[in-house]
Amino acid sequence: MMTTLSNTPWDKLEIGMEAEVRRVCRADDFFVFANITGNMNPKHFPRMKDFEGTDALHEPVAPAMWVSTLISSALGNKLPGPGTLYKSHKVEFFERAHDGDELVVKVVLTEKLDNNVAKFACRVDTTSGKKLLEGFVEVFAPLEQMDYNVDDIPGMIVQRHVHFDKLLKEAEPLPPMKTSVIAPESEDALLGALLGADHTIIDPILIGDEVKIRAAAKAIGRDISGFELIHEPNHKLAAAIGVRLVHEGRAQAVMKGQLHTDELLGQVVKRDGGLRTGRRLSHVFVMDVPGLTHLLLISDAAINIAPDLETKVDITQNAIDLAHTLGIEVPKVGILSAVETVTPKIPSTLDAAAISKMAERGQIRGALVDGPLAMDNAIDIEAARTKGIQSMVAGQAEILIAPNLESANMLAKELTFIAHAEAGGVVIGAKCPIILTSRADDEKARLVSCACAALYAYKKPPA
16 A cells, blocks of 8 residues: 655645644664764663663663654654755753653644745653653745655664573573583684673583683683683594583583584584484574564574485474573474475475474474475565465464575575674584584674573473
8 A cells, every 4th residue: 555645835834734643662763863863872772781880771761852853754744744844943852751652743833934934833742641842843835736655765674683682681690501612722713602601601611722722812812711621632532522521411512613513513423422312413593683573593504404304303393492492482483495385396395294294293392383385475474465375384483494404504694694683503402502603603693602502401391
């Protein structure tokens, strides 16, 4: 449906005409205003870290100038409407608005001056009766009739990662998880482990070449004297030590440092002394995507290259188990393919249909599972409705199971580098979680990978 704005030209304006708009204050509005104006006053943000000696949450105050700009929405959209240009603006502020307040913006035409200047009385109140501002505005009213379609104006998504903030908040009070960190011999690999320690999420045991580890610590200006350090320059043997510490009960997780993933996982999956369970290992990306109201889990993007049906079942169950520990009680799982219909020429649609039926029969537990679903109708409810898909999962999937490693990896990295998502990752299916980090990960991604592993380790029900 097209949205069109119409104006009231100068010659049709009459004294006493009025217009009103309503707007609910949101914290996202305050972040946008801060980025536009450069006003980074922390009183306007939900968290005042390092401000007045506290980092506690507080109720953000709406910037007064943001409130006053709402007057322009009544003038530019309604009266006089499109074509209006500001001349002067004089207001006085009274009380303050906060996140969640609904504001009523009202303008009343009081005078028609020379040169098509119209003077309006303006006022902004909350629906609860607080008077926020009052004053006068003069504008140049449009001389001609104008209709304007606003549908083509681009929208905006605030780049925030509130879901990751929640995970970190839940993980930090847990006891620090003893973690075998294998070959933290580069600056970024060591920093990832130390960040987890800084936030009391993990307690790292550093295993690798002591000379390289200490050199990395010196390069980043960190003191590692308080951490256990086991010297083993051979990466294969270092990984074996890390796995052994899990068997001995000295570690509850394993973290990858500066070594090849194959070297680490080779020790994890070996039959004698490894960390195998009865299930295939799989990697799960945990993603905080701006604009989504929930976490998004994607699997498998790092281990199983071309999984068969049996492996996909384990991949799906692993992701579900992780989702439970991250607070998603009954996750909605979309099994992805290129289309949403079962087509023998596209094998992934057959696997998706089989996995959905297996979930229906109780062979996959703890989630709502549907497939095949194409990406659009897996995550967008309108796309699902347009295609007539009626499902508890379609349009609202929280877990996406990709057909193969290539598609999962591309999907996760597209969301990261194009949609500005943050991505943490953890390997599930072994006797303990395995934290895989990348040199491209930023601090938040490294921390969340540790947090996901800790939440999984402490909250997963006993087998």
